[in-house]
Amino acid sequence: MPTVIRTRRAVVGDREHPCSVVLRDGRIAAIGAYDAPAPAGAEEVVLADDEALLPGLVDTHVHINDPGRTEWEGFATATRAAAAGGVTTVVDMPLNSVPATVDVAALEVKKKVAAEQISVDVGFWGGAVPGNLADLEPLWDAGVYGFKCFLAHSGLDEYPPLDREQMLAAMRTIAGFGGLLIVHAEDGPTLDAQPPAAGRRYAGFLRSRPPAAESRAVAQVLEGARETGCRTHILHLSDAGSLPLIAQAKADGVPVTVETCPHYLSLFSEEILDGATHFKCCPPIREASNREDLWRGLAEGTIDAVVSDHSPCVPELKKFATGDFAEAWGGISSLQLGLPIVWSQARRRGHTLTEVTRWMARGPRDLVGMTDRGEIAIGNVADFCVLAPDDAFVVFPERLHHRNAVTPYAETALAGVVRGTWLGGRPVGRTPRGRLLDRERTNP
Template identity: 75%
Template sequence: MNTVIRTRRAVVGDQERSCAVHIRDGRITAIDEYDSASPPGVREVLLADDEVLLPGLVDTHVHVNEPGRTEWEGFASATRAAAAGGVTTLIDMPLNSIPSTTDVEALEVKRKVAAEKVTIDVGFWGGAVPGNLDELEALWDAGVFGFKCFLAYSGLDEYPPLDRQQMLDAMRVVAGFGGLLIVHAEDGPTLDAQTQPAGKKYDDFLDSRPPEAESRAVAQVIEGARETGCRVHILHLSDAGSLPLLAAAKADGVPITAETCPHYLSLFSEEILDGSTHFKCCPPIREARNRESLWRALSDGTLDCVVSDHSPCTPELKKFVSGDFGAAWGGISSLQLGLSIVWSEARRRGHTLVDVCRWMAGGTAKLVGLEDRGVIAVGSIADLCVFAPDAAFVVFPERLHHRNAVTPYAERALAGVIRQTWLAGEPLTLTLDPTRDPAPRGAVLTRKDYL
């Protein structure tokens, strides 16, 4: 249906303005003045005065875990949670599922499983692990958006890390066909030299993953990118001490970008009680002063984007009974909450919704080459989010669409309510009972669609 959405506030490019957004065949065809005339026979949608029209978010760091660990999360629950959080496109990580996405056969298995279940659009990362160098170009040609590697143990035996030489070899291969290598940047030897955590003390866990593990790994990635010319991206940066390295590399023209996550921008180690394993993630949540440095790096462009790193698991794997940080699975579940978490913190620091959309929509879309997403612009796909920035809500985990009600944000008050998400020009219907909702109509994306 052809549609005109009229709104007193919309994030359009690098400004907020009133406008009428015209949509035809799932794409934005015009952005006119608020009171401009509409063609006959179109659907008129008038947003409330307290609502802002945002581009749909693009979350490029999500662990869906299906097939193989669907009890942790799956495409049906993950994409519903994403839609409820204003996310209209996500890129799924290659590990935590079985098989991992390290060859074309595994990629096709994932695509087949996802095809009939996705509420929003979903693309896939490939994996770079020891022994699969010969698979990387085939995966790229099959449409993955890049390749993820670890420089330390991933937590899963079936997804081993690369050592320094293996990383360089992967960079050379990926650079050869113009691909992107994304890196979990913690240095394995540094972590191995630490006392391993056991028990309830969060400080012991924090000490086991020191800032030096990140800064040494980031330095290795920068050195490798200089040597090979490979485009690289640092995942979920938590260490503020690595920021000068990134800034200097960017100034020198090294093809590097970096992200951080809502939990590093909102939580801090001083507030984490012993035994509170729902806060465990890797790299870890660090001190409040570290958090403020990350915010400054977003402001000055050293950090490029904000993604969820949604890494859920079953409640049993969080070891709530023992509270043992050494034994608990590391990962934060926040896919549905990211926009509200970041907005709650951003506005306290004087940032605008234009900033938030740059970090969580436009910047992430640009990272993976989805140039017609993450922005409200003529020609873009009409993926949109209706957001009430001055409304608030309390997080009740059982009301989230995540498969498991496990989150460190339980009973926290957050600013900003997502009132509606639109996919390709049509609003999505979401209730807490999926059986009552229309059939999912998200698409499985490939990089080849954008060549």
């Protein structure tokens, strides 16, 4: 039986307009005028006048940590949080779980754990670490969307970084089969040369991870991509000073893309109190002026996507009792809140829902080549976010769906209430029915 959704406001392509969307067999069968006749026997759903229909968001940077550190986050809790935030597709990072996804055997373990408990569609990244060059192509053939590496210590000894020569070797290997390398771009030697973070002062933590660590790593990555031709993506950019270098590389035809995150677009260092380890992440949240430069990079198209970098942990690892930034785990939990965070900030700067959708659905989709989602278009999967953009709410951590009630957005008022999420033509409910994705399945 087909379904028709009628909405006074939908983001279709590069504009908003009233329309009706016909769903059949889990996909979008037709898009017509608001009052277009429904197919015979169709169920009709009419959205409220204050609701907008968006494509389901795609978040390509999520640390689910399952198996091995499920007490930090698991597939059941993370994907419920995603659905509550209008995110219908996530791609899981290869580290924080045990084993890390650095070979096909570890990927199969992760898929088996995830299979029966996901509420949205889930794909996987593989890892590029010292000594696993021979595992990269088999992982690619098994369906991962690309390979993550670090250029500085990851925080976990079981996931070591690559040095420059190891990165170049990985790039050459990955370019050989047309893959994608995604890079945590902070330069290890630069970080090692800084006074270490110690104690409760956020300013000390910020000095321990200066912009130079990012800019030097970004330059190294761009040089490697230029030399090898490897498709390369820079993760969670926080240093706006690197944007001119990235823009020039793009203009020169270097195959590079870049993302940033809601916390870099909303928070700023001047407001972070000493001891407030909720705000610790790597690379760090920088000054308000830097935040505005990131917004300009996004508006100009130098930044391609906005994704969460949802990286939770158990509360005790945040060291709230001492507030010590050196000891606290670095990571921001925002999978459920990403859209309202970005929309709250975007509307203040004159940006539209169409732009936000491009950054949070189409941009991440294009990064991993998911051709059947991220846009309301005929033939795409019928994944939607129903958003009330002019409604608002206050964040209460205990009401969030991720496993541990820790967030720097506690008691923050945000605009944009997600009132519903559709997956494969049906509203997301209590019964998990997400699919495990691989590159072939989402790129027929």
